[in-house]
Amino acid sequence: MVPELRKRHRLVWQVGSILLCLGFVGAVWVLPQPVPAGQWLKSEPQPFPKILARKTTGNLSFQLRQGNESLKQIEITQHQVMEQAFVQVFCNNALQGVLGPTGVQRFNLSDTLSAEPPYLIELVDGINHKTIRQIVLP
Amino acid sequence: MSVNYTTVQWNRQKRRYDRIMLGLMALYLLTFSFLQLFFYPLISPETLIIRATGTLAFIMLQFILCIGPMARLDRRFLPLLYNRRHLGVTTFLIGALHGVFNVIQFHSLGYVDPIFSVFASNTHYASLQDFPFQVLGFFALLILFLMAATSHDFWLKNLSPRWWKSLHMLVYLAYGLLVFHVMLGVVQLEQSPAWIGFVGFGLLTLVSLHLMAAGVEKKRLEDQMDKPAVGEGFYLVCSAEDIPENRAKMVFLEGQNIAVFRYEGKVSAVNNICRHQNGPIGEGKIVNGCITCPWHGYQYLPNNGQSPPPFTEKLETYDVKIVDGMVWVNPQPYPEGTERPAAIIQA
Numbered sequence: 256m257v258p259e260l261r262k263r264h265r266l267v268w269q270v271g272s273i274l275l276c277l278g279f280v281g282a283v284w285v286l287p288q289p290v291p292a293g294q295w296l297k298s299e300p301q302p303f304p305k306i307l308a309r310k311t312t313g314n315l316s317f318q319l320r321q322g323n324e325s326l327k328q329i330e331i332t333q334h335q336v337m338e339q340a341f342v343q344v345f346c347n348n349a350l351q352g353v354l355g356p357t358g359v360q361r362f363n364l365s366d367t368l369s370a371e372p373p374y375l376i377e378l379v380d381g382i383n384h385k386t387i388r389q390i391v392l393p
Numbered sequence: 394m395s396v397n398y399t400t401v402q403w404n405r406q407k408r409r410y411d412r413i414m415l416g417l418m419a420l421y422l423l424t425f426s427f428l429q430l431f432f433y434p435l436i437s438p439e440t441l442i443i444r445a446t447g448t449l450a451f452i453m454l455q456f457i458l459c460i461g462p463m464a465r466l467d468r469r470f471l472p473l474l475y476n477r478r479h480l481g482v483t484t485f486l487i488g489a490l491h492g493v494f495n496v497i498q499f500h501s502l503g504y505v506d507p508i509f510s511v512f513a514s515n516t517h518y519a520s521l522q523d524f525p526f527q528v529l530g531f532f533a534l535l536i537l538f539l540m541a542a543t544s545h546d547f548w549l550k551n552l553s554p555r556w557w558k559s560l561h562m563l564v565y566l567a568y569g570l571l572v573f574h575v576m577l578g579v580v581q582l583e584q585s586p587a588w589i590g591f592v593g594f595g596l597l598t599l600v601s602l603h604l605m606a607a608g609v610e611k612k613r614l615e616d617q618m619d620k621p622a623v624g625e626g627f628y629l630v631c632s633a634e635d636i637p638e639n640r641a642k643m644v645f646l647e648g649q650n651i652a653v654f655r656y657e658g659k660v661s662a663v664n665n666i667c668r669h670q671n672g673p674i675g676e677g678k679i680v681n682g683c684i685t686c687p688w689h690g691y692q693y694l695p696n697n698g699q700s701p702p703p704f705t706e707k708l709e710t711y712d713v714k715i716v717d718g719m720v721w722v723n724p725q726p727y728p729e730g731t732e733r734p735a736a737i738i739q740a
Contacts, residue, residue, distance in 0.1 A: 260558055260671065261614070265607040267565055272600040275569055279596060282576035285522040286584050336437045340498065341582040353583055358435060381582050382499060383514045384523070 287350055300361045303328040308392045317376060319392040320361075327369040329362045329376060329392070341381035346374050354378065410476040414483065421449055443494045450488035451571055454537075455595045457481055458568055462606030464687075468676070471687050478544045481564075485534075485541035492534045495527065526578035533570040536563045546669075554671045572596060614645060627714060627721040633660060633738045634718065641684075643675035646724035651675075651711055653722060654684060654695045659735035661695040662711035662722050669706070697732040715739070 303322035310317045314335040320328040329346060331354065342354040344362060351362040364374075378388040425445045429436055457480050463470040500510035511531055517523035540561055542548075549557045572592060580588045628646050636642045636655035643665055644651050650665040652675030663684065665675045672688035679685070683692035683701060693700055698708030707730035712723040715736045727733060 260555075261607075261610055263562070264603075265611065267562065268600070268603040268607060271565055271569065272604060275572055275596055275600065278569075278573055279576060279593060281521060282573065282580060283589060286581065287522065333435070336435050336440075338502075340440055340443070343582075355433065382527070384517070 299359070300328065300363050302330060302361060310390055310392065312388060312390055315378075315388065317390055317392060319374065325369060326366070327364045327372075327374070329364065329374070330359065331362075332359045334358075339380045339382070339387060342387065343379045343381045345377040345379060347371060348375075348377075353381070406472075407476050407479070410472075411479055414480060418449065418453075418483070418487075421452070425449070439494055439498050443491060443498065446487050446491035446494070450484055450491055451575065452595075453480065453484040453487065454564075454568060454571065455599060457484060458564065458599055459602055462602040465606040466602070466609060468687070471676075474688055475690070481537075482541045482544055485537040488534050488537055492530065495530075499527075521577065522581055524573075524577045526574050526581075529570045529574040529577070533567040533574060536567040536570075540564060540567075549670065554669070558671060568599075613643075626723045626725055627712075628724065630720045630722050632718055633715055633720050636660070636720070639679040641675040641677075642720075643673070644722065646722065649709075649711070649724040649726060651722060651724060652684075653713065653720060654679060655738070656682075656695060658738050659695075660713050660715060660720055660738060661733065661735045662713045663693060663695065663698045664709040664711075664726065664729075666708075667691050668708065674708070696735050697730055699730045 303320035303326070305321040306318055307321050307327075308317075308319040314333060314337075316332040316334070318330040318332075320330055322328060329344070329351065331344065333354070337354065344351045344354055346362070346364060347368060349365075349368060351364070352360075354360060368374075372393060374392045376388075376390050376392060377386055379385065380387050422445050425448065426441060429441055429444060457477060460470065460473045460477055464474045496507045496511065500507040500514065505513065511527050512525070515523065515525040515527075518525065540563065543552065543557065543560060552560065575588065575592050580592070628644070630644050630653055631642050633655065636653065639654075639656050641652040641654045644653065651662050652665040652673075653660060653662045654675075656679045663674065665673060667674050667686040667688065669686065669689055669691045672686045672691070674684060674686055674693070677685045677687040679695065680692070682694070684695050685692050691700070691706060692704070693706065693708050696710075698710045700706040709726035709729050710731050710733045711726060712733055713736040714721045715738060718739070720736070
């Protein structure tokens with residue numbers, strides 16, 4: 256390689272490494288909080304004992320469960336794989352997590368959310384930002 | 394190297410290289426698919442293909458970009474460089490498969506053109522968190538396509554090595570786009586520490602390797618810079634003993650990049666830039682009497698800089714003399730392919 260080209264390579268990597276590292280940190284910085292459930296290598300929460308409500312729409316079943324101290328849990332069962340690759344789950348406009356490809360997923364609601372029935376459950380196509388399912392659990 | 398253009402100039406090394414490459418790719422795809430099916434038993438075939446090809450293409454590009462600095466830091470990695478373009482074209486094909494399946498799965502069911510949908514389905518261009526990451530992948534794939542399409546020596550010859558190399562340096566931009574394609578895409582959507590670790594480790598490795606190689610190269614170039622001339626325009630290079638047999642010492646004198654080779658008790662000097670892809674001739678060695686470029690095996694005779702017949706590539710040559718065991722070079726170049734007498738090393 257000619258020295259001029261080597262110099263250009265060096266410059267590209269000196270500038271590029273700074274930009275790439277800044278961008279990487281920025282992308283991690285803007286990750287939505289709290290980290291949602293239903294991800295790879297993350298264990299599924301145990302089901303709360305009491306079932307308060309149950310609804311089925313299309314290939315999805317929803318259950319509202321209650322644990323000790325009035326904490327609530329949303330359980331979603333997929334009977335078929337969703338067409339959308341990334342489906343975000345919102346409860347009363349608060350992001351709860353991402354719907355994975357496994358059959359049953361549970362999302363534990365926070366103290367505040369648990370105390371605010373009814374629960375508007377929305378499934379949003381995370382790529383196209385479109386609401387694909389909306390149900391209310393009492 | 395060849396006299397006429399052929400689709401692929403197959404030889405034993407290239408076949409072996411490609412077989413190993415394809416074997417490792419198949420192993421990765423099988424392992425990845427097995428793990429996906431284990432963790433996500435309901436995963437659809439389309440999603441499995443998208444994930445498998447996407448991760449494979451990213452890993453391959455990462456590896457390709459590591460080859461250059463690794464070969465500069467340690468010559469034992471040079472064989473990886475030899476057939477890198479096959480690796481590059483294969484990376485594009487795998488990436489294209491990922492892109493096509495994505496467009497079919499996410500953009501082909503609407504009422505707008507699927508490619509238009511890639512740009513228009515998510516318009517949060519001002520948001521880092523919701524940025525339409527698929528657009529980044531689209532442009533990265535476009536760059537990889539340009540590189541794959543011009544990877545043949547026909548384009549190298551017609552665009553000239555300088556422009557060809559400049560075009561192919563766009564791969565760094567493609568890599569940057571892909572890092573953000575992943576970081577603003579799957580990482581934002583799934584937030585898995587595994588993805589963050591996967592990208593972060595690769596990025597750190599690549600940046601470290603390139604910066605280390607750049608530092609080593611800079612020091613090497615400084616060591617090769619002008620040394621004082623003594624009479625008749627000759628510059629002192631080194632002791633003849635300092636040049637290993639069939640290897641070269643590289644020097645940079647009066648703007649000339651020169652490789653001084655020692656072989657069969659003689660010393661000759663030729664221009665250090667290969668006519669194929671501007672490879673560093675001096676980092677190669679003499680094989681069967683011919684200087685052999687370490688990048689792609691282009692060959693030249695040390696005494697006249699000509700490729701052995703029927704090849705036509707030629708290098709500039711320089712006058713060399715040995716006085717008291719010390720090698721002196723005159724950086725005034727002779728026209729390409731000019732025969733110059735080799736300096737004899739006295740026993």
